[in-house]
Amino acid sequence: MDIPLLGKNARVSDKKIAGLHFLNVVRVVWLREILIYFRDRPRVISAFMMPIVMLILFGEGLGGIIELPGISYRQFIFPGMVAMIVLMNSIFAGVTIVTDRQFGFLREMLVAPVSRTAIAVAKIFGGATIALINGVVLFAFAPLMGIDISFLIVVKLMGLILLVGFMLTGIGVSIGSRLRTPESFQMLSQAIIFPAMFLSGVFFPVNNTAKWLDFFVQFNPITYAVAPIREIGLGNELEKVSPEVAASLINIQAFGHTFTILEELGVVVGFSLLMLWFAVRGVRNAS
Amino acid sequence: MKNIEVNALSKNFKDLTAVDKVSFDVNKSEIFGFLGPNGAGKTTTISMLCTLLKPSTGTALVGGYDIISDPGNVRREIGIVFQDTTLDERLTARENLTFHGELYGMPRAEIGERADALLARVGLTARAGDPVAVFSGGMRRRLELARGLMHKPAVLFLDEPTIGLDPQSRRNLWDYARSLRDSEGVTIFLSTHYMDEAEACDRIAVIDYGEIIALDTPAAHKSALGGDVVSVTGPDLEVLSSEIAQTFDIDPRIENEKVEFNIQQGANFIPTLLDKLEQSVDSVSLRNPTLDDVFVSLTGHQIRDGDISTTEKMRNVQRTGFGRRH
Ligand SMILES: Nc1ncnc2c1ncn2[C@@H]1O[C@H](COP(=O)(O)OP(=O)(O)OP(=O)(O)O)[C@@H](O)[C@H]1O
Ligand SMILES: [Mg+2]
Numbered sequence: 010m011d012i013p014l015l016g017k018n019a020r021v022s023d024k025k026i027a028g029l030h031f032l033n034v035v036r037v038v039w040l041r042e043i044l045i046y047f048r049d050r051p052r053v054i055s056a057f058m059m060p061i062v063m064l065i066l067f068g069e070g071l072g073g074i075i076e077l078p079g080i081s082y083r084q085f086i087f088p089g090m091v092a093m094i095v096l097m098n099s100i101f102a103g104v105t106i107v108t109d110r111q112f113g114f115l116r117e118m119l120v121a122p123v124s125r126t127a128i129a130v131a132k133i134f135g136g137a138t139i140a141l142i143n144g145v146v147l148f149a150f151a152p153l154m155g156i157d158i159s160f161l162i163v164v165k166l167m168g169l170i171l172l173v174g175f176m177l178t179g180i181g182v183s184i185g186s187r188l189r190t191p192e193s194f195q196m197l198s199q200a201i202i203f204p205a206m207f208l209s210g211v212f213f214p215v216n217n218t219a220k221w222l223d224f225f226v227q228f229n230p231i232t233y234a235v236a237p238i239r240e241i242g243l244g245n246e247l248e249k250v251s252p253e254v255a256a257s258l259i260n261i262q263a264f265g266h267t268f269t270i271l272e273e274l275g276v277v278v279g280f281s282l283l284m285l286w287f288a289v290r291g292v293r294n295a296s
Numbered sequence: 297m298k299n300i301e302v303n304a305l306s307k308n309f310k311d312l313t314a315v316d317k318v319s320f321d322v323n324k325s326e327i328f329g330f331l332g333p334n335g336a337g338k339t340t341t342i343s344m345l346c347t348l349l350k351p352s353t354g355t356a357l358v359g360g361y362d363i364i365s366d367p368g369n370v371r372r373e374i375g376i377v378f379q380d381t382t383l384d385e386r387l388t389a390r391e392n393l394t395f396h397g398e399l400y401g402m403p404r405a406e407i408g409e410r411a412d413a414l415l416a417r418v419g420l421t422a423r424a425g426d427p428v429a430v431f432s433g434g435m436r437r438r439l440e441l442a443r444g445l446m447h448k449p450a451v452l453f454l455d456e457p458t459i460g461l462d463p464q465s466r467r468n469l470w471d472y473a474r475s476l477r478d479s480e481g482v483t484i485f486l487s488t489h490y491m492d493e494a495e496a497c498d499r500i501a502v503i504d505y506g507e508i509i510a511l512d513t514p515a516a517h518k519s520a521l522g523g524d525v526v527s528v529t530g531p532d533l534e535v536l537s538s539e540i541a542q543t544f545d546i547d548p549r550i551e552n553e554k555v556e557f558n559i560q561q562g563a564n565f566i567p568t569l570l571d572k573l574e575q576s577v578d579s580v581s582l583r584n585p586t587l588d589d590v591f592v593s594l595t596g597h598q599i600r601d602g603d604i605s606t607t608e609k610m611r612n613v614q615r616t617g618f619g620r621r622h
Pocket of ligand 1 (some may be wrong): 309312313314332333334335336337338339341358464
């Protein structure tokens with residue numbers, strides 16, 4: 010595809026050309042993110058290692074101990090694993106902006122006549138795409154976890170992962186654009202990922218947690234990302250149990266209200282936009 | 297026609313004044329040199345002109361656009377080779393160029409052609425498909441020059457462009473710079489600490505502690521210096537110095553255990569000097585003016601000792617990559 014581009018004589022005020030240029034910048038910066046991901050062998054290999062580790066840890070380990078109404082823990086944790094994979098890969102994807110700064114490449118992008126928003130959006134889409142790739146690898150393990158997964162569920166989950174990945178990479182880029190070393194990024198993102206994971210219903214149905222934890226759970230935006238992944242991911246399994254049991258497994262009761270999946274997605278979209286705004290500001294002030 | 301107009305530009309970092317109200321103009325199709333020691337404020341000035349750093353006070357127009365109110369248009373007009381490498385090591389040489397072309401909105405067909413032509417120009421065609429990670433320091437430098445030229449900028453900033461280049465690549469770069477100026481009318485702004493490089497510029501601004509202390513053509517700088525440097529040693533420097541001052545009506549200085557003075561056509565002067573001096577002399581030496589001499593005469597202090605050699609060594613170590621030379 011050949012895009013008419015912003016030649017030297019075109020003015021920025023030419024809205025249509027500027028718009029096409031914006032999209033093209035998003036495309037090439039995104040493409041580079043994906044390219045350097047695949048050239049980083051250890052990162053690619055870990056996409057296959059993580060699910061296996063999780064499978065043993067949660068499927069075999071915890072699976073034998075924890076009892077849930079209606080379904081096995083192994084089934085329950087499968088969408089949780091999807092959420093964990095997305096969480097870790099997306100937030101961690103924000104590290105590329107730190108390394109770009111460290112190796113100077115960020116300046117190459119910032120000195121070019123490109124919108125800072127385009128750079129932020131592309132980075133965020135890049136992280137979401139990498140999360141999606143890792144998530145899709147995990148789908149292959151669904152039968153091992155006793156999950157009946159259909160093509161439709163896979164498609165829906167993919168869409169969800171992209172959306173949730175967008176929100177979480179937004180967090181990563183917001184942090185990354187404000188930090189100078191990959192080490193500090195690593196520390197800070199770990200400090201966010203772990204509590205956020207434990208307080209989001211990844212491991213247990215949120216309504217089962219202690220009351221004082223509820224407080225953190227309902228303010229944790231990731232809670233609202235995990236719930237739809239679980240609801241969709243367990244789709245076929247939930248039909249086999251009573252509506253009450255299903256509700257106890259997937260519903261979030263927060264602020265005295267039971268969230269529907271659309272409301273949960275609304276929270277995710279809202280928080281994504283907020284993170285996008287933070288990320289754009291971060292890139293704009295970076296140098 | 298002026299392509300860069302700088303008006304009382306300053307930059308403070310906390311209480312350090314890195315750039316102190318500098319003003320100068322650069323004409324279209326001119327090679328303009330910024331000559332100064334480490335920490336003089338060269339990179340800081342370039343960063344402001346390239347819109348990457350907000351000035352504390354003052355303004356500048358680059359390519360006719362204001363760096364503060366219209367950074368987008370400034371970015372479209374300029375190309376830059378940064379002092380430190382800014383390549384993506386995981387991309388190949390050619391990918392670094394094509395990515396750049398896309399960022400600058402070049403038409404797709406032109407991107408490939410131009411990338412190949414530039415790779416050939418800097419002698420990297422055979423290595424086009426290798427990741428930059430395996431490039432040597434000089435190869436990276438040449439690739440960065442090619443990248444800075446990808447989108448045919450009207451104004452080209454080169455921050456110490458020849459650091460890490462071998463003599464042949466250095467000459468090649470200068471030939472290219474001159475041909476860009478002459479055939480395409482490109483304005484080139486470059487920083488350096490080498491006198492010989494500064495001499496090749498059309499005009500040189502000497503910058504020290506953030507201030508421009510002289511701005512002229514190389515010939516004018518040299519004649520302002522008063523010609524060649526003659527150094528004389530002897531048993532008593534003080535006496536030697538005052539005798540030289542009286543006999544020849546010149547103003548010598550004592551430096552590094554030598555009596556030094558500037559004089560036109562120093563080689564012809566030495567016989568006269570030895571003939572007329574009563575004091576005993578141990579040695580006489582003659583050299584062309586160096587950057588140090590320009591500095592001493594302009595600022596009254598020596599270029600900060602050791603600065604250049606040590607940092608430059610460090611940089612060269614950093615840049616010397618793996619792969620073989622091409
Ligand atoms: N981001 C910064 N924060 C604080 N001080 C800075 C910053 N950038 C530069 N400086 C200071 O500003 C002064 C000028 O630095 P600059 O990099 O412009 O020097 P330079 O002339 O390019 O030197 P060199 O030849 O070593 O490249 C130095 O004293 C430096 O320490
Ligand atoms: Mg510098």
